[in-house]
Amino acid sequence: MSTPPPPGDQPWNAAPPPGPGYGAPAAPPLRPDEEKTWAILAHLLPFVAGFLAPLVIWLVFRGRGPYLEHQAKESLNFQLTLLIAYVVGSILLIIVVGAVILIAAAILQIVLQIMAAIAASRFEWYRYPVSIRFIK
Template sequence: MSTTPPNGDQGWSAAPPPPAYNAPQPLRPDEEKTWAILAHLLPFVVSFLAPLVIWLVFKGRGAYLEHQAKESLNFQLTLLIVSIIGGILTLVVVGVLVLIAAGIGALVLQIMAAVAASKFEWYRYPVSIRFIK
């Protein structure tokens, strides 16, 4: 009695091809613009977490969005450092002025960045430490 199948196959078959790697699809320009605007405006609510999450989730899916998210993240980290220093300096009244100036500056610059993003312009914060390049 033969154990070979009738088609002559010895039981060895080629392995099925591996599933195709699903590379992330690039974002459409309107999607990039929307997420870039959100990367500049959401920090009003959740600080540096919004641009960080946007940058990590959409990394490699659009150069414009990646740049804007990194810019916003760098600015938020700079603002966080200034706020900590201002909080420490409140012991010497000057800190209150630092915190007020930082708050007004953040409001103005983030709105300017969001407006630039809505026009699909590459915006760079003027006062920001470049932690992430």
Template sequence: MDAERSGMPGADVGTETIMSATPPPPPAYGTPAAQLNPADEKTWAVLTHVIGIFFNFLPSLIVFLVFKGRGPFLEAHAKSALNFQLTMLIAYVAGTILSFVLVGFIVFIVVPILVIVFAIIASVRASAGEYYTYPLSIPFFK
């Protein structure tokens, strides 16, 4: 193609880029994901606990599903955080039901304090490379 026909001034003859009509194939199903290095596992474990303060069980569920099988340390922390956040969600629901008899408002004061305190403790333990299990949590995932 020459410069006049290409519509681009200064285009050189013979410098066409041929694009393939088909995209490259996706990776094969069932291939194991690469293991995370210990520093990345610690970082994700800390983030799982800290972000759980603000978004309840969603961060720990996402980390658990996305990084499952990519490191035992991160998987244990994601399960622990998920168990605790689901337990606190049950406490919130119970507090909502009990608020009709004026006792549930205590739950709305105590539960957020517990979430903040235990999540900070868990994130400090995760950053130190230690395993941590939340007290008061129901073990939904083992």
């Protein structure tokens, strides 16, 4: 039976020994009321912070609740879709159709985000009807 080398003699790419103190502890799952609150915020905060709000919520709470993870991804996908619509609409402002795209995107943003927040307040699994699924 071989003994492990002393701590100073381990290769640079050796994995740390198992035991307490190594790695971050797993975050506890969220309670249902916390999941619901963060899901509502994932749908409403983009009015203020754009696609960054659902992105941060998804990255921070990933793996801590399937409902919140799904709702944050849905909101993020919708915000990225809106970003594309706003960029295309802005480019096409030289012709009249750009204004129509911008107005339609703004109306869809207001209506669908409020509908999603209401569904999240009822703990319903909401899926945006007009959204490109970038993150699955």
